[in-house]
């Protein structure tokens with residue numbers, strides 16, 4: 001039996017632990033705090049399959065399929081909700097990017113279509129559309145409360161035979177590969193580091209350099225709000241989703257590297273003000289903000305994940321550029337299979353970088369390709 005350590009109890013690590021245990025591995029999942037206490041617990045829970053590249057479309061399709069399968073188990077629910085993204089009049093660059101993306105997404109079997117302002121208004125009367133140049137809608141999309149997902153997958157992993165150790169700060173060892181927890185070395189046949197913003201530091205301590213940069217993004221919730229689809233206003237640079245009786249809105253990306261142990265957990269006043277104005281412009285509603293917070297995402301030089309083996313027996317799953325939750329069920333499944341001898345996702349092979357590349361952080365949700 002293969003003994004595997006998974007470091008990180010977020011969406012990716014919890015799913016990988018489940019998939020490994022399901023496939024017969026002897027798995028231990030280490031989480032430094034409580035399950036879902038990292039970025040997953042701070043995420044917006046927007047899920048869609050609207051990707052234009054073949055590999056991304058396949059990954060997202062599988063992820064949505066699995067979210068639907070898991071829905072209804074434990075506290076986790078996937079609520080079908082279309083995803084709309086739009087560019088405003090005068091923003092020709094993003095408008096033409098949307099017009100160009102949609103046929104490519106359709107070529108990969110995605111259920112997406114272009115909408116003009118009138119068609120958008122006819123379907124969602126709560127959205128103001130008078131300034132919209134072009135919009136697109138993806139029908140295979142939905143919203144979840146992301147903090148409910150890792151506990152479900154961790155409990156499914158336990159039911160499949162895995163051990164789950166919360167409040168266990170793991171460090172990674174090489175030669176032989178393993179982890180150290182509370183000063184005790186524990187040997188494993190393979191270690192998967194899915195430690196979110198801490199991944200780069202953990203691997204660096206083990207002498208492995210990876211091309212990752214944690215960066216801060218922000219979100220807020222409102223007391224009330226109209227019934228909107230999942231909406232990304234590409235020109236305004238923010239997204240919206242229904243959340244409880246109100247809305248959740250976000251982005252507020254900081255395009256510089258954050259220290260994973262020392263960053264501002266609260267949202268900036270400027271982000272809150274700009275986002276309130278954005279909501280008012282898009283819905284006509286003047287909303288009351290109930291909570292505003294920040295969290296960390298991880299960037300890579302080409303904005304694609306680092307998923308796979310970095311050294312014999314040492315695997316990484318990180319670098320999701322703000323799309324890590326929605327792809328977690330599929331990416332974690334692929335890397336779990338790779339740990340057990342499968343091919344993983346070759347396009348996301350982490351060794352395509354040496355780890356010492358210079359690169360800029362580019363926010364994840366963007367249509368400027």
Ligand SMILES: Cc1cc2nc3c(=O)[nH]c(=O)nc-3n(C[C@H](O)[C@H](O)[C@H](O)COP(=O)(O)OP(=O)(O)OC[C@H]3O[C@@H](n4cnc5c(N)ncnc54)[C@H](O)[C@@H]3O)c2cc1C
Pocket residue numbers: 007008009010011012013030031032033034035036037038039040041042043044045046047168169170171194195196197198199202217218219250293294295296297317318320321322323324325326327328
């Ligand atoms: C405000 C915000 C909104 C977002 N919205 C979305 C969205 O709508 N859709 C989407 O797809 N993505 C979204 N994201 C991105 C998403 O949150 C991440 O991509 C995803 O949660 C990454 O999951 P993960 O399991 O890799 O990381 P994490 O959830 O961060 O899990 C890593 C875990 O590793 C643990 N850990 C770290 N070091 C150690 C150690 N030494 N030992 C043991 N455990 C350790 C951490 O405590 C953490 O729980 C958003 C992010 C933020 C911040």
